[in-house]
Amino acid sequence: MGFPARLPHLMGVTVAIIGHGAIAQYVRAKLPALNIAEIAEIVRPGKEAPVATPPRISELNDLPSRPDLVIDCGGHQALALHGPVALALGIDVMTVSLGALADRKIEQSLRDAATKGGARLRLVNGAIGGLDALRSAQVGEISQVSYTGRKPPKGWRGSAAEAAFDLDAITAPVTHFSGTARDAALAYPKNANVAAAVALAGIGFDDTQVRLIADPGVTENIHEIAVNGAFGAFHFQIAGKGLPDNPRSSALAAMSIVAALAEMQKQIGF
Ligand SMILES: NC(=O)C1=CN([C@@H]2O[C@H](COP(=O)(O)OP(=O)(O)OC[C@H]3O[C@@H](n4cnc5c(N)ncnc54)[C@H](OP(=O)(O)O)[C@@H]3O)[C@@H](O)[C@H]2O)C=CC1
Numbered sequence: 491m492g493f494p495a496r497l498p499h500l501m502g503v504t505v506a507i508i509g510h511g512a513i514a515q516y517v518r519a520k521l522p523a524l525n526i527a528e529i530a531e532i533v534r535p536g537k538e539a540p541v542a543t544p545p546r547i548s549e550l551n552d553l554p555s556r557p558d559l560v561i562d563c564g565g566h567q568a569l570a571l572h573g574p575v576a577l578a579l580g581i582d583v584m585t586v587s588l589g590a591l592a593d594r595k596i597e598q599s600l601r602d603a604a605t606k607g608g609a610r611l612r613l614v615n616g617a618i619g620g621l622d623a624l625r626s627a628q629v630g631e632i633s634q635v636s637y638t639g640r641k642p643p644k645g646w647r648g649s650a651a652e653a654a655f656d657l658d659a660i661t662a663p664v665t666h667f668s669g670t671a672r673d674a675a676l677a678y679p680k681n682a683n684v685a686a687a688v689a690l691a692g693i694g695f696d697d698t699q700v701r702l703i704a705d706p707g708v709t710e711n712i713h714e715i716a717v718n719g720a721f722g723a724f725h726f727q728i729a730g731k732g733l734p735d736n737p738r739s740s741a742l743a744a745m746s747i748v749a750a751l752a753e754m755q756k757q758i759g760f
């Protein structure tokens with residue numbers, strides 16, 4: 491595919507964003523302040539609008555020019571579909587859909603495409619913090635990493651929890667998942683990306699233990715990490731407010747994309 495030539499650092503940074511949901515809209519609203527232009531919105535087939543500003547397209551082949559970055563705010567399926575195409579074209583991809591990497595086929599196809607295109611998949615921290623300490627701790631021996639995700643019942647709508655429990659009828663905390671980060675990420679594509687972030691920063695998808703809880707006693711999305719190892723021990727907890735348009739997703743997840751964009755802009759070459 492050939493793109494019209496551009497002079498990126500004279501013209502400002504350009505991105506294409508996958509999705510039009512709660513996270514994508516938050517990120518979009520912050521682009522002007524960062525002097526970043528969105529050259530296309532990537533939507534599902536059937537929702538294209540080629541003359542909109544920016545144009546809405548469903549295939550990267552229809553990009554009007556080459557963006558500096560594709561930002562995935564669309565979820566696992568969107569990353570699996572568009573991520574390898576962008577990377578193979580040499581375009582970096584920033585994603586919040588970390589749980590998609592629990593699927594070995596998706597992970598491999600992203601790796602292969604990144605190698606082919608010489609591009610990079612950039613994982614944002616998402617709705618959690620403390621990952622810097624976990625990455626450092628991982629250099630020594632780690633004996634245990636556990637992650638607990640606790641949300642009000644409405645935060646689990648549209649997830650596997652809804653199929654197993656009547657979320658409206660819960661009067662006490664219900665643990666609806668207990669197992670590995672890999673199984674959590676695969677079973678809860680919209681709710682266990684934090685489990686994946688913890689796994690990737692620490693001891694991996696198969697050794698990180700996860701509990702997911704619907705709790706009528708909380709109003710925020712509470713994420714806890716507990717780690718023990720050669721370094722000592724740490725416990726991290728965050729109570730994140732949900733985005734107004736989607737209580738499942740914490741505002742911090744969207745903020746982490748904006749923070750990563752600001753960080754990239756500080757670096758030479760973006
Ligand atoms: N790392 C983290 O901490 C977190 C990660 N996430 C991840 O971010 C994702 C987005 O969250 P959020 O914005 O709140 O979700 P929303 O449901 O509000 O929005 C999702 C958007 O993605 C679009 N979309 C889905 N699939 C595709 C596709 N194949 N091609 C193009 N667009 C697509 C949807 O379009 P349509 O309306 O047409 O379906 C919708 O606009 C979540 O699914 C989750 O995987 C979320 C929270 C935290």
Ligand SMILES: O=C([O-])CC(=O)C(=O)O
Nearest residue numbers: 681682683684711739740
């Ligand atoms: O936004 C959150 O609180 C966490 C979330 O949905 C996820 O881990 O996928």
